[in-house]
Structure formats: structure tokens, C-alpha cells
Amino acid sequence: MNSITSYDPVLLALLATLFTWLMTALGASAVFFVRGANRKVLNLSLGFAAGVMMAASFWSLLAPAIEMSAAQGSPEWLPPAVGFLLGGLFLAIVDKVIPHVHPGCSLNEAEGIKTTWHRNRLLVLAVTLHNIPEGLAVGVVFGALASDITYGSLTAAIALAIGIGIQNLPEGTAISMPLRGEGLSRRKSFMYGQLSGIVEPIAGVAGALLVTLFTPVLPYALSFAAGAMIFVVIEDIIPECQREGNVDLATVAAMVGFVIMMILDVSLG
Template identity: 70%
Template sequence: MNPADPILNAFLATVFTWLMTLAGAALVFLPVRAERKLLDSSLGFAAGIMIAASFWSLLVPAIELSALNGYAEWLPPALGFLAGGLFLSGVDKIIPHLHPGCDPEDAEGLPTTWKRNRLLLLAVAIHNIPEGLAVGVAFGAAAATGELAAPIILALGIGIQNLPEGAAVSLPLRGEGLSEWRSFTYGQVSGLVEILGGLAGAILVYSFSWVMPYALGFAAGAMIFVVIEDIIPECQSGGNTDLATVSALLGFVLMMILDLALS
């Protein structure tokens, strides 16, 4: 990868994260049941990776770039972080969506007559937007610093957590009565939005260099919003609280090790 070509790098990296989602979704073709323990541990693991990635791969570079640009070290990351969380909160209230396992009357967002399958797909797509955005922004920042290690590690970490996440989407859909192919399609298509988010993030940061620390903070805030709003409540709701929590710790430690050992 060439640091000077962040848009291509972001595209390749998010294609990788999508392929990992596809691989996880393909588990629906195997004789694997959507055991609640498996789903809760997978979601907990994904939460741990996302929390660690938000700090090590996004907020720390945002702080460093703020200092290099002569800003107060805390200001751009803090403003970006809050903006990212508030943006996802607004999206959550506007776009109709339904989380797996919920009844249709529990759909969030604006009222709609859309079918359950579309609402389930939108819920996961909203979840995946910040992940793609984070990868794109990180590669955009790498074009200025010349350091590719951090965005590559971020993409690797998100790809690793997308593997169980793809299964956590397709297996419950299969359990709700969808065919194997439809469950697989919804599971892997939900990861395609990461490519769009990655391209948007890289183009924005590459075009407006001053926005880099704000954008890194924005991506971190959006990811943390998803973790707190969706992933943690869902993985704690099935009664496997200790398993989900330990899985989150393992995910966090894995991402931390990747970032520190390979950077």
C-alpha cells in the first residue's frame, strides 16, 4: 500500500472487512445453530475490539495530530467524538430499523410500512457505517503522516470482529425463518456499507487536511455510540453476562496487542 493513495487503500481495506463479514455470514450454510451463548460471546468480542480500536487507532492519532497542527491536544478529538455520537443518535432516530430478536412494534426510527427483513438489514447497516468510516479516516490521516501501520491494524481488527459479527447477523435471521441464501445475503450485504463509509472518510480527510483530528474523533465517537447503544445491551440481554463480558475483555486485549506489537 502507498500512503499517498488513501482512497485506494481505504477501498482495499474495507473490501477485506466486507469479505470477513461474508465469511462469517456463510456459517449459515453449516450445521450450526444460532446458540445464544455463541451470539453473546461474538457480540461481546466485537464490542471489545471496537472500544480498543476507538482509542488506540483513532483517538490517540487524533491527539497527536492536534498537537502537530498547533491545536489544543484535547479539543479536536473531544469535539469530533461528541459529534460522532450525536450524529449516530440522530441517524438512529430517523432511519427505520429493527434489531434482530425484537418484535416489529419495537422498530426504531420514523414510522414505516417496510417489511421486517428490510428493517433488520438497516439496523446492521447503521451499525457498520462507523466501522467503514473509521478505516477510511485512518487511511486519510496516514496520507499526511506516512504511517500505514495504524490504519492497517485498525482494518485487521475490524475484519476479525466482522467474522463473528457476520454469523451473529445471518444465524438469527435463519432462526427467524428466512432461507439459508436470504440469511447469507442479508448478513454479507450489511458489510458492504463499510466500503462506502471507508471511501467517504478517506475522501473527506484527504481533501480537507485540517479536519483530520476532528474526523478521527468523529469515527471514534460513532463507534462507541454503537457499542453502548446496541452491542452491549444485546449481548447482555440473553443471560450470558459473564461470558459476554469476558469476550469483550479478550477482544479489547487482542486489539491492544495488535496495535502496540505491530505499530
């Protein structure tokens, strides 16, 4: 067993996801210093986030899940495939149930069940949905440190948390600035913006607890988080960052985000 398991993986997951939440809050604080939302900056930020999430899905989640499946004696492709598809299905269901609207969209384009909620709340919920698989991914990776199966290291788990935190920085800005544009005060825009990240510690602790209590589900849990993140990237983030025609800018930002997350995982893992 890895020596780092002398630390409580659930506590580490909590601390790591509190860091990612803090980065969301830091990004949301831009509303105090920037006057108006710039669509190019928003598209760049979302593209970067998409790149980080895609890289993390493979390097930090799917690749280890494949290795663990082989170590457990299962077909190395089966648990990752099942978990990946279940993660996407879970987010698809959540996406259809929770009411939300993406920045730049009208209330007529709101998704989820019909509601009379104000547009501001629906905007926050849209980003909150993005943060569920991110928090889950960080929690599962830290929870894996308690496993008897050799897996990575504490530095690899920290690399994922850093990567998610980095992409949360512009993501926080991407929600607080549109809220300010909707007429909210700077203070309320910041409060709602950082609130969108509160789901990450919750999902992180839940993911860590699950895999520490039920070790055999670890490859499924890792790939589940990967599937959920890829669903968010394809269904929400990529279309959103290309809404205003800044396709090249968003694409370059996505590639930069992918490379940064890859370097973090490979160099620290």
C-alpha cells in the same frame, strides 16, 4: 511525508474496507454449515465486537487525534472532544431516523421512523448501522497516510482493518443466523447477512476522501469515527449481548476483543 503516500490512500481504504466486507460475508456463510442460532454464541460474538470497537476507538483513533491536534497548534483536547461528541450525535440522529430492529427484539421494539418494512429488512439495517462507523474509521486512518503530519504507518492502518475484519466475522454470523431463524432460506440469509457490510467500503472511501482533501479536519475526523463507534457500542451492542442474561460471557468476550485489538495496534503501529 511518509513514504507510503506514494500509494493512493483512497484506493488503500477501498481495499481495506472490501476486506472487512469480505469478513462479514465469511461470517454470514456460517448459515450454510450451522443449523440454528445459539444465543450464547451470539452474545459472545457481540461482546467480542464491542471490545474490538472500544480498543480501536482509543488506540487507533483518539490517541492519534490528540497527537495531531498538538502538532497543528490547537489545544490537544479540543478537536478530539468536539469530533468525538459530533460522532456520537451523528449516530444518535441516524439511529432515530433509519428504521431497524435488533436480533431478539420484536417488531414493537423497532427503532427509527415508523415503516411497514418486513422484519428481515429491519434486522439487516440494524447491523448496517453498526458498520457505518467501522468503515468510516478504517477510511479515515488510511486517508491520514496522505497527511504531512507524521502519523503511524501503513501497518497501523492495516492493524485497524484486521481488527475490524476479525470482529466482522462473528458479526456476519450474528445477522445471518437470526434471519435463518425467521424462516428465510440459507441462500437469502447469507445474501442479506453479507449485504449488511456493503456500507463499509462506501463509508471508508468517503472518510479517506474527506481527510485527503481537507487535512485540517483529520483530528476531528478520527475522533468523529471514535465517537460514532462508542455510541454504537453503548447504545446497541452491550445491551443486546446481555439480553438473555449471559452477562459474564459477553463481558469476558469484550475484554478479549479489547486486548486483541490493543495488541494489534501497539505491535503493528
